[in-house]
Amino acid sequence: MKALLIRDLRLATRAGGGFGLALAFFLIVCTLVPFGVGPQGGTLALIAPGILWVGALLSCLLSLDRIFALDHEDGSLDLLATAPLPLEGVVASKALAHWLTTGLPLVLAAPVFGILLHLPGPGYVWLVLSLALGTPALSVLGAFGAAVTVGLRRGGLLLSLLVLPLYIPTLIFGAEAVRRGAAGLDPWTPLVFLAAITLAVLALVPFAAASALRVNLR
Template identity: 65%
Template sequence: MRAALALLRRDLGLTFRAGGGGLLGIAFFMLAALLIPLGVGPEGGALARIAAGVLWVCALLACLLTLDRLFQADLEDGALDQIALGPLPLEAAVLAKAAAHWLATGLPLAVVAPVLGVMLSLPGQAQATLVASLLIGTPALSLIGAVGAALTAGLRRGGLLLSVLVLPLYVPTLIFGAQAADRAATGLEPGTALLFLGAVTLLAAGIAPFAAAAALRVNLR
């Protein structure tokens, strides 16, 4: 447990010390969402209809933007070999690194989402559901992304391949997350969509660490 927490703190420190990572994801999320009114127009009704989907797509892309270095930097400097040889199981290390990615990217996105929701005319009754859907769904983005990052670690221009690999796997999270906020915006019950969203995240938590660890072992041979 101590080793996992130490790895989590290390990754968080490196993320913000490098000036990229989470800050880059938040900046992209905000800029992408703010560009939508310029393309669609300032009419509130049109923005309200697409606000939930737009914010979820922007959150997905912001998470994807920071995934390519999840294991790459550690592989290049030899830290990944030390992690693999250490007392912490590689599956637990993957889980800790995915948690650090979520804390640096997914959690801040959920915090700033209500402000962008107001700017996109998202109805007030949907704001809490939007935040809840992001808090429940974005961990799945980090976990699934960790599998893609492990598969592409060590490859040149692996970022493009990473996107191709994980984007199809992000579809269920995107659908249920956007649907939950959209249903709340139209006065419908979002509970079922949130339950399905939580199920996707739990499934990712159960499978992704083992899949990513297996891919890393292949890359470390």
């Protein structure tokens, strides 16, 4: 598993690996919104939590189809399936690699993007915390979507349609935590729910994804 993780991280950071793509997309979304709704700080501050979370969601989606499609194209996925590594482990390790190259940079850069959207001062801690708790679920659910659509032509489009509805609970509780935090209210209830969703997804979804891969490899 460690070897697979290191390989995926290495591939992501080399030429054509797409590292930083999600971050750049997030930046563009956060820059476009003030152009669209106007520069009034009050309006922006109101919608900032939602925009930041939707932006993170969409940036995460960008690189999802690469999780298994590239390995399927060059035949590595067949070889990995015959390796001593369990497929559940392959899924978990690939989702972790996706989070490290996509989710983690978003978490770290989110405060900067918060400034672009006039996020009120008390919200920053909760923005980082909610993204840190929520984005792992996005990567694992995305790995499941990628496993279901692997081998399909234009699977990326179908993948978005499959995965975005699954992101709704994470989006609701994540954005709500930031909104309450920014308004000076107690954000712990949505945060606990967010963490619960992530833990449930981490525990269950790799098995579903591995079964989907097994069917698709036949």
